Amino acid sequence: MAQVVWRAADRYRGGEAEAGIETRHAFSFSGFYDPGNVGFGLLVACNEERLAPGAGFAQHPHRDIEIVTWVLQGELEHRDSAGRDAVVRPGDVQRLGAGSGVRHTERNAGSGPLRFVQMWLVPGAFGTEPEYEVVRGIADNTPFALPRTEAVLHVRRLADGERTAVPDAAFGYVHVARGQALLDGGDTVLHEGDAARLTDPRERELCARGGAELLLWEMHAEPRYG
CATH class of the missing domain: 2.60.120.10 (Jelly Rolls)
Structure with missing residues (x-):
């Protein structure tokens, strides 16, 4: 039975301060690479994101990854190439199953700060149909089983x-x-x-x-x- 504690202060720093984006990465991500820290179990990203009002990520692609988002403060707007548009708020769980490929944008849709945790997991099957869902107001002790993964x-x-x-x-x-x-x-x-x-x-x-x-x-x- 082993454990590793990864402190908040040791997260890799990312984002674009001039664009109102602040990111803290738990694993190797984007321009940060540590061969000894590329994932744990199925988890390959756990990013803490802080976005100023109006700030966000321009349209970008994903493929064969399951992306789960938990909003702590503010309102996160999601739009994707399949025409889906949603606003995710505290207490909601958002899941984007990229499957064979999808493009999306994310931005702060509110008037105040936005803070969320985004987690990426490797699916058990590749090239599947892209999927999207938001579970509103998930209750304590209610497990959210991630489709297409263990x-x-x-x-x-x-x-x-x-x-x-x-x-x-x-x-x-x-x-x-x-x-x-x-x-x-x-x-x-x-x-x-x-x-x-x-x-x-x-x-x-x-x-x-x-x-x-x-x-x-x-x-x-x-x-x-x-």
């Missing part, structure tokens, strides 16, 4: 002192979206923006300290290419 997202919003188990899987990924949490009630404190990468995380738990919002990935496989 991965499940769990959202936990915990009061001070409240506990939750880490889902049992070959790979467990914990991202602290807000607040703080203790891992296994011990000395490992996860602060906002920190993440824990857990191998075979059975019988492990998290305890909120002062309240916490957690994104927990349950992954049962590693990427299979070809």
Whole structure:
């Protein structure tokens, strides 16, 4: 049973400050490459994004990747080449299954700051039909099973002192979206923006300290290419 804690301060810095975009990468991404940190389980990106009002990403392509977005503050507008248009708000889960290929834009559609976490996972099948969905106001303890993968997202919003188990899987990924949490009630404190990468995380738990919002990935496989 192994664990690696990746602190918020150690995330790779990206984005374009002059364009109102600030990004923090948990894994190798774009111009940042570390051969020892290219992914964990099926997860190959976990980006914290902050966009100023009106700022965003111009139309760009994706292929054979599953993109899951969790908004923490503000309103994220999505538009894609299939004609889909949606605004994603806090509490919503957005999924873009790029499949055989899709182009999309993302921007801050609100009048205030936008903050979101975007996570990319490798699918179990390639060249499939592109898919898109938004689950509105996902409830605590409601698992979101990612289609075409062996991965499940769990959202936990915990009061001070409240506990939750880490889902049992070959790979467990914990991202602290807000607040703080203790891992296994011990000395490992996860602060906002920190993440824990857990191998075979059975019988492990998290305890909120002062309240916490957690994104927990349950992954049962590693990427299979070809």
